[in-house]
Amino acid sequence: MLRGLSVGELEATDLQIATGEIVCLSGPSGCGKSRLLRAIADLEPHCGSVLLGKQAQADLPAHQWRKAVMMVPAESHWWFETVGEHFHHDQQDALRALGISPQAFEWPVARLSSGEKQRLAVLRALQYKPHALLLDEPTANLDEDSTMQVEQWLCNQIRERLLPVLWVAHREDQIQRVADRHFHIEDRRLQPRELKP
Amino acid sequence: MNVIDLSWWHLGIAAGLVLALAACTWLAQLKIGRSLLVAAARTAIQLALIGLVLETLFAAGSLHWVALMGIVMLLLAGREVVARQRYRLRGGWSFGIGTLSMFISAFSITVLTLVVIIGPEPWYTPQYAIPLLGMLLGNTMTGVALGLERLTEGARRARGEIEGRLMLGEHWKQASAQLRRDAMRAGLMPTINAMAAAGIVSLPGMMTGQILAGSPPALAVKYQILIMFTITAGTGFGTFAAVALCTRRLFDSRERLRLDRIVTTSRPRG
Incomplete structure (x- = not known):
């Protein structure tokens, strides 16, 4: 998927992610995790190439690429008045699975807590049916219980939709639970880390 | 008189x-x-x-000198647009975009007004051409400066929202639609307000001058209405062009929002 990709401080990186595979990425803050995701989503100028299957990033109009390789940022933004306007159709089941009130679509955006925003941002991204997912700390603002709930739901969605996923995570226990492979950014490069069986 | x-x-x-x-x-x-x-x-x-x-x-009274004067006025107006920006595009783009859009709108509307409406003989008679161009440029300059300022400032402030929209696969035009609308509105508001208040709150300067100089008020009023309409059109089209060009420059060929193309100036004027 990535071939010789380099952005900012980070040195050329090669990485391949299979369909339905979750690769976790960790590292100290400021080491370029988010920038790497942004480069893969083509939001930041970068060197090297990114491929989705046989499709090269540079050969696709940028907005089509981003619809296929969808990034969910750590801090989500909302531009309409109510929550529901950001969604194409009703998603009661998903709301329940994420532990959010079924009435949430009627709410004004200002009423959402940061944790609710974060969960809804993932849901909003998935409705575009992306072919790959880039998650930037999707559970950073959640308490223990919701984190488990969201992890479970996300992993199910990922396996079901066969999405290759690059997941930036902080907490070691989460990485152990969700990751198929784990890389840690050290000395401006991706170092593979063992997962405990 | x-x-x-x-x-x-x-x-x-x-x-x-x-x-x-x-x-x-x-x-x-x-x-x-x-x-x-x-x-x-x-x-x-x-x-x-x-x-x-x-x-x-x-x-x-020759065309060459009138044209030269017009170009000097245009370049000075372009410089003024840049001087009023707190956040301007790197590498002279603000000057280029401002000057080009003022050229497109103010110049063509001046020529149109001279040839079709007022019709002096010859059409570039400086007594008509220079004041008309001056008033159009002055007002278009304000509109363009306000529009560009709102655009660059808005892009910095709404970066998260615009990039959030881009991440969901929106086209750059779609992602920046709200921003462009705000910027165009900001550029157009002063002229709309000026038209709405004309004659009630303030007597426009040009009309007052013409009356002082001995023109019958009815004729001065007609000229003033003509000027106000051409100013509005000039400002509007100029702002449209400037905002469109500047937004295009804020995004690159891969539809990324390029805030690194904006530099901050410490002390804007105006």
């Missing part, structure tokens, strides 16, 4: 009023006496110089 001549001695009385005001600001410790006097001196010197230039221009 009899115009009462003004001698320099008469202007001295008016200048005395400004001096008196400066003395009062000094007594009241407002600390603006100096800038007041400098500004007053600038008015006198700049207007006297432009008077000389116009006298020469009117005497010569």
